[in-house]
Amino acid sequence: GENVEQHPSTLSVQEGDSAVIKCTYSDSASNYFPWYKQELGKGPQLIIDIRSNVGEKKDQRIAVTLNKTAKHFSLHITETQPEDSAVYFCACGGGTSYDKVIFGPGTSLSVIP
Amino acid sequence: NAGVTQTPKFRVLKTGQSMTLLCAQDMNHEYMYWYRQDPGMGLRLIHYSVGEGTTAKGEVPDGYNVSRLKKQNFLLGLESAAPSQTSVYFCASSEMNTEAFFGQGTRLTVV
Numbered sequence: 001g002e003n004v005e006q007h008p009s010t011l012s013v014q015e016g017d018s019a020v021i022k023c024t025y026s027d028s029a030s031n032y033f034p035w036y037k038q039e040l041g042k043g044p045q046l047i048i049d050i051r052s053n054v055g056e057k058k059d060q061r062i063a064v065t066l067n068k069t070a071k072h073f074s075l076h077i078t079e080t081q082p083e084d085s086a087v088y089f090c091a092c093g094g095g096t097s098y099d100k101v102i103f104g105p106g107t108s109l110s111v112i113p
Numbered sequence: 114n115a116g117v118t119q120t121p122k123f124r125v126l127k128t129g130q131s132m133t134l135l136c137a138q139d140m141n142h143e144y145m146y147w148y149r150q151d152p153g154m155g156l157r158l159i160h161y162s163v164g165e166g167t168t169a170k171g172e173v174p175d176g177y178n179v180s181r182l183k184k185q186n187f188l189l190g191l192e193s194a195a196p197s198q199t200s201v202y203f204c205a206s207s208e209m210n211t212e213a214f215f216g217q218g219t220r221l222t223v224v
Binding site for chain 2: 001006009031032034036041042043044045046049089093094099100101102103104105106
């Protein structure tokens with residue numbers, strides 16, 4: 001089945017700096033790559049997603065890049081703010097296990113004011 | 114608009130006891146999922162359903178059972194709870210390979 005790895009597991013940045021989180025996946029047939037943000041005590045919420053026919057997608061301070069050949073994708077957050085502090089999960093879907101989404105282990109991001 | 118609602122929010126069980134976690138969604142989604150979240154291990158899929166009357170095993174199905182008798186509800190059962198099942202459980206719903214909407218979670222402790 002699909003295996004999703006995520007790095008780093010923890011990340012601390014100064015307010016205003018950029019943060020980058022990287023994920024790799026094993027199933028070359030995967031075609032849906034969402035990113036979720038989880039705040040303390042809450043369920044994860046989608047912040048951005050990308051499909052395999054697109055190499056990059058942006059939404060204000062957040063961007064995701066996808067390299068299907070290398071089977072990795074990354075989340076980029078620019079001009080970080082304290083409210084960006086949370087746990088971020090990457091996920092993969094649409095591969096040979098087409099009907100489910102598999103999550104990475106998560107990255108705990110701390111933005112230091 | 115409630116979205117995805119999980120009950121209960123907290124529960125303490127003794128080893129060997131049984132319980133059922135209820136998930137309800139009001140978005141008419143076909144797909145529903147149960148995940149467990151443990152420190153450092155992310156969200157692991159327990160069971161899922163692609164429509165009313167269907168269920169399938171995820172990554173960590175042992176010790177759990179599920180039922181989807183109605184489209185809007187997805188039940189997760191623990192027949193004989195074990196301390197290893199202490200975790201936070203999340204339900205989610207979606208259409209295939211689209212945004213998943215999560216509930217607020219159920220914190221279960223098995224002593």
